[in-house]
Amino acid sequence: MSSPEPREPLKFAYWVPNVSGGLVVSKIEQRTDWSLEYNVKLAQLAEVNGFDYALSQVRYMAGYGAAYQHESTSISLAIALATQRLKVIAAVHPGLWQPGVLAKLVASSDQYTGGRFCVNVVSGWFKDEFTKLGEPWLEHGERYRRSEEFIRYLREIWTNDHAELNGDFYRLHDFDLKPKPVEVEGRAHPEIFMGGNSTDARGMGGRVADWYFMNGNTPDGIAEQVQDVRDVATVHGRSVKFGVNGFMVARDTDAEAYAVLDEIIAKADVEAVEGFGSAVTQAGRSTGDKKGMWQDSEFKDLVQYNDGFRTGLVGTPEQIARRILEYKAVGADLMLLGFLHFQEEVEYFGREVLPIVRELEALELERV
Numbered sequence: 001m002s003s004p005e006p007r008e009p010l011k012f013a014y015w016v017p018n019v020s021g022g023l024v025v026s027k028i029e030q031r032t033d034w035s036l037e038y039n040v041k042l043a044q045l046a047e048v049n050g051f052d053y054a055l056s057q058v059r060y061m062a063g064y065g066a067a068y069q070h071e072s073t074s075i076s077l078a079i080a081l082a083t084q085r086l087k088v089i090a091a092v093h094p095g096l097w098q099p100g101v102l103a104k105l106v107a108s109s110d111q112y113t114g115g116r117f118c119v120n121v122v123s124g125w126f127k128d129e130f131t132k133l134g135e136p137w138l139e140h141g142e143r144y145r146r147s148e149e150f151i152r153y154l155r156e157i158w159t160n161d162h163a164e165l166n167g168d169f170y171r172l173h174d175f176d177l178k179p180k181p182v183e184v185e186g187r188a189h190p191e192i193f194m195g196g197n198s199t200d201a202r203g204m205g206g207r208v209a210d211w212y213f214m215n216g217n218t219p220d221g222i223a224e225q226v227q228d229v230r231d232v233a234t235v236h237g238r239s240v241k242f243g244v245n246g247f248m249v250a251r252d253t254d255a256e257a258y259a260v261l262d263e264i265i266a267k268a269d270v271e272a273v274e275g276f277g278s279a280v281t282q283a284g285r286s287t288g289d290k291k292g293m294w295q296d297s298e299f300k301d302l303v304q305y306n307d308g309f310r311t312g313l314v315g316t317p318e319q320i321a322r323r324i325l326e327y328k329a330v331g332a333d334l335m336l337l338g339f340l341h342f343q344e345e346v347e348y349f350g351r352e353v354l355p356i357v358r359e360l361e362a363l364e365l366e367r368v
C-alpha cells in the first residue's frame with residue numbers, strides 16, 4: 001500500500017533522554033545522559049542535523065530502568081528555549097492533568113517559543129504510577145475514552161472564545177483562554193500527537209489526533225495500522241499523519257552495527273526487561289482482541305522500550321536510508337529515532353544518513 005498524496009520530505013524526531021538509563025534496558029555502556037545540560041546540547045545538535053521534533057517521555061517514578069526522570073513539559077520548554085527551530089513534543093497523561101491547566105501551560109509555552117510547543121497524549125500502561133499517585137486506574141477502553149475527551153477539550157479551548165464541553169470526564173463553560181496559542185500558518189493550534197496501537201487507540205487516532213505514533217514494527221505491520229487509522233479518519237472527514245519509532249544503530253559497516261545490537265541484547269538487564277514486559281500487559285493486550293503495543297513483543301524486543309529494534313534501522317547509512325524509505329512508502333510521515341550514544345549518533349545521522357534519505361526522496365520525485 002502506498003500513500004495517495006504527493007509526499008513531503010520525511011520529518012525526523014528524536015526521543016529526549018529525559019529519564020536516566022537511556023533508551024535501552026541494558027547494561028551496555030551508553031554515552032547518553034539524562035541531565036538538562038546534556039539535553040540542551042543534544043537539542044542544539046539535533047536541530048542542525050536535520051531533526052524537526054524532540055519528543056520527551058512522561059514518567060513520574062522509577063520502574064524497569066529510568067531511576068530518575070525530568071518532568072516532560074518542563075524539560076520540553078527548557079529545550080525549546082535553548083533552540084531556534086526545533087519543535088518540542090511533551091508527553092502528557094490524561095487522568096493526571098486537569099486539561100484546562102495543561103491547555104494554559106501549552107498556550108504560554110507556545111507563546112514563549114514562537115509556536116514550537118506540541119503535546120503527545122499518552123493513555124498509560126504503567127498502573128503503579130497511577131495508583132501510587134493516588135489516582136484510579138481505569139480499564140483500557142475507558143482510558144482511551146478519557147484521552148479522546150481530553151484532546152477534544154484541548155482543541156476546543158485553544159480555538160474557541162466561548163469554549164463549551166460537557167463530557168463524562170471533563171467540562172468547560174463559556175471559557176475564554178487568553179492568550180491563545182500563537183497563530184502559525186498551516187496549523188489550527190499546537191499539534192496533538194498520540195501514542196498507542198490498540199483498537200481503541202486506532203479509533204481515537206482517526207477521530208481526533210493530528211499525528212499517530214506507532215511502536216517499532218515491520219513495514220507490513222505499520223501499513224496495517226496506517227490503513228485502519230486512515231479508514232476511521234476518512235469517515236470523519238479528517239486526515240492524520242503517522243510517526244514510526246525505530247532504534248537506529250548506524251555504523252560504517254553492517255558488521256559493526258549488528259555487533260552493537262547483539263551487545264545491547266546480550267547485556268540486557270534481564271530483571272528490568274521482564275518486569276517491564278509484565279507491566280505492559282496493561283496496554284492493548286488487556287483488551288478483548290489483545291491488539292496493541294507490545295502484543296507479541298519478545299524479550300529482545302522489550303530491551304528497547306518501544307520495540308525499536310523491530311524497525312530494523314541497523315546497518316550502514318545506505319542500508320538504513322533505504323529502509324527508512326520503505327516506511328515512507330507505507331505511510332510514515334515522520335521517523336522517531338532513539339540512539340545508544342545520542343549526541344554522537346545524532347551528528348552521525350545528520351552527516352551520513354540524512355543526505356542519502358534526501359537523495360532517495362529526490363529520485364522518488366523524479367519517478368512520479
Ligand SMILES: Cc1cc2nc3c(=O)[nH]c(=O)nc-3n(C[C@H](O)[C@H](O)[C@H](O)COP(=O)(O)O)c2cc1C
Pocket residue numbers: 056057058059091120121122123124125126194195196197198199200201213214215245282283284285291292293294306336
Ligand atoms: C511514541 C510513543 C511514545 C509514548 N510515550 C509514552 C510516555 O512518555 N509515557 C507513557 O507512560 N507512555 C507512553 N507511551 C505509551 C502509551 O501511553 C500507551 O500506554 C501505549 O501506547 C499502549 O498502547 P495501547 O494500549 O493502545 O496498546 C508512548 C507510546 C508511543 C507509541
